[in-house]
Amino acid sequence: MLAIGRWYAPRILLRRAASCTTTRKATTCSAVTTRRRKEGEMVTLIVATTTDAASLGPASALLAMPGWLPGPSLQEIPSFKHGEVRLLKHDNSIISEDHLDKRWEELTGEVVEEAIFLSKHTAVSNRPSLTVHPIGVPHLRDDEVPPQGGKPGWAAPPSPRIGPWLRLLKTIAQSHNLIPEFEVTLEATHHGPEINSPTMFVEIGSTEEHWKRQDAAQVVASLIWEGLGLGGGVKVGDWNRNDGNNKVLLGIGGGHYAPRHMDIVRNDGVWVGHLLSGYALPMEDPGKSKAQGNAKDVGGTWKHAIKVAYEVTKSSFPGGEVLAHLDQKSFKSWQKNAITEFLTEQNIKIGKPDLETFISSQLTSSSGKLSTNFLLGQAGQFTVHHRKIGKRVFFSNRLGKVERSQNSRRDSQGTVFHRLSSRLLDSITMAMTSRLVFLIAFLVASSCTTEAMKKKKVTNIQFYMHDIVSGPNPTAVKVAGQLTNSTSSNWIASTFGSIYVIDDPLTATPQMNSTLMGRAQGIYAMASQQDEFSLLMTITYGFISGRYNGSSFSVVGRNPVMNEVREMPIVGGTGIFRLASGYCLAHTYSMNEMDAVIGYNATLIHY
Numbered sequence: 001m002l003a004i005g006r007w008y009a010p011r012i013l014l015r016r017a018a019s020c021t022t023t024r025k026a027t028t029c030s031a032v033t034t035r036r037r038k039e040g041e042m043v044t045l046i047v048a049t050t051t052d053a054a055s056l057g058p059a060s061a062l063l064a065m066p067g068w069l070p071g072p073s074l075q076e077i078p079s080f081k082h083g084e085v086r087l088l089k090h091d092n093s094i095i096s097e098d099h100l101d102k103r104w105e106e107l108t109g110e111v112v113e114e115a116i117f118l119s120k121h122t123a124v125s126n127r128p129s130l131t132v133h134p135i136g137v138p139h140l141r142d143d144e145v146p147p148q149g150g151k152p153g154w155a156a157p158p159s160p161r162i163g164p165w166l167r168l169l170k171t172i173a174q175s176h177n178l179i180p181e182f183e184v185t186l187e188a189t190h191h192g193p194e195i196n197s198p199t200m201f202v203e204i205g206s207t208e209e210h211w212k213r214q215d216a217a218q219v220v221a222s223l224i225w226e227g228l229g230l231g232g233g234v235k236v237g238d239w240n241r242n243d244g245n246n247k248v249l250l251g252i253g254g255g256h257y258a259p260r261h262m263d264i265v266r267n268d269g270v271w272v273g274h275l276l277s278g279y280a281l282p283m284e285d286p287g288k289s290k291a292q293g294n295a296k297d298v299g300g301t302w303k304h305a306i307k308v309a310y311e312v313t314k315s316s317f318p319g320g321e322v323l324a325h326l327d328q329k330s331f332k333s334w335q336k337n338a339i340t341e342f343l344t345e346q347n348i349k350i351g352k353p354d355l356e357t358f359i360s361s362q363l364t365s366s367s368g369k370l371s372t373n374f375l376l377g378q379a380g381q382f383t384v385h386h387r388k389i390g391k392r393v394f395f396s397n398r399l400g401k402v403e404r405s406q407n408s409r410r411d412s413q414g415t416v417f418h419r420l421s422s423r424l425l426d427s428i429t430m431a432m433t434s435r436l437v438f439l440i441a442f443l444v445a446s447s448c449t450t451e452a453m454k455k456k457k458v459t460n461i462q463f464y465m466h467d468i469v470s471g472p473n474p475t476a477v478k479v480a481g482q483l484t485n486s487t488s489s490n491w492i493a494s495t496f497g498s499i500y501v502i503d504d505p506l507t508a509t510p511q512m513n514s515t516l517m518g519r520a521q522g523i524y525a526m527a528s529q530q531d532e533f534s535l536l537m538t539i540t541y542g543f544i545s546g547r548y549n550g551s552s553f554s555v556v557g558r559n560p561v562m563n564e565v566r567e568m569p570i571v572g573g574t575g576i577f578r579l580a581s582g583y584c585l586a587h588t589y590s591m592n593e594m595d596a597v598i599g600y601n602a603t604l605i606h607y
Contacts, residue, residue: 050089128205130216132186159198258277475504506519580606
């Protein structure tokens, strides 16, 4: 018996966990309700390893962002915490540390709601890539040794964030100008480590050169920062906020990069579960009976793989409708027949979570019994099912030709009934046509608006500002201030009105000798008279190296410098940040009397 799944509904008084166990004969899930022990019990676990540059780079970039504090050590593995997020950094292979969720809960009492692993990706093509995928080896037999961790026949529950984060990852990569150099894609379910919490891997590929790329590391760090709402924004990929879209794709068949499934997942609103590629569906050729392809005649572990993948996907998406999406072209006819038959036996629906627009309207006759349903299809055609008289009318996307096919049984009145039906149908046709014209106009206008919105970009930048007041070469100089009350016991009141002009260097890391990214130029003024020490900032951050060379953005706002994290508005920019808006988060990294190193994480929306 092997526990392979659980799900948790965070921020509620009761936690309802679905625990799945599997054997070669059956996979069973049972619901267990337990009380939350403490507020903040549910946490997200981020796992990185120091042995992998593609794992350490994003972890280091993430930890350089404001708000992280040291946490308890897990068997000599250091941890860091930020709100409800915990980051572990161990020294072993990323696929070798099993049951980190259970071990963390035993150490801290905190339940791991989800786990996100940072890792490298390798590919024969050596193409630069950013990938996300679920994990597991459900197709392996009990006597097989998993080549890359995990346990035979097991799969971890997939993180519900996989689909939304894939789309967010592409957006962030575009804002960092990594596309088209880097491909952003899904990978099929594969490898370990063994874990029972909803899990996803985020990887950088595909060579050592790419694994060490700082821009790629920054993209992955920004994905986690924005995706988990660490900067104060809304979390991305929260299943509990699915807005009624409860269909989940279970991918079956195809290659490792799941191209047919990717065609669907790249659309907004699509949720993703496990993705079983062809190699994860071992099917033994039934020989003479292969023309029929009966499920019972086809040996191999493919049935177990599908059952496990389906059950743990269901556990990750409570209340969701899991749809098996088949890569039809990747199967031979006997394989497709066997899989389809098996899915039917298991009551697993076959389909896809598409974005077709369903429009329902009610046209009522004098008797109040006439009902019509509209379906807008992918080919731009409208199908109307006339329940009263059993006719179908197909409207071409040009709204010109109307083809009618009659399938109703004429009653004893024969021709009279037929004529009445035809006239009634003509009336319906005219009413529908006017509504369809309006609908198409609305869709075109919406499409134009959407295209215009797509022109906006979101860029995340991290840097450190060195504000030096003391010494022979200060970068911040006082140009105005009070002449009285200089000996006041209230230091804040005595500095009120002081104005400094700054020309502070901006570096890539907290060390002054690290890469010079630009300079912060402007003024800040002491704006407090009472207990809280705050500044009024009017500063332009200009960049002199890297991809942002020649561009700048400006910040105007209040900075309560004694707070751990301060948020200030971005009010404009130049160069590639022209017409920018957004916000920046400031965190004091170190302070020596009045000299300070301040970490900045800026999120800009621009064209």
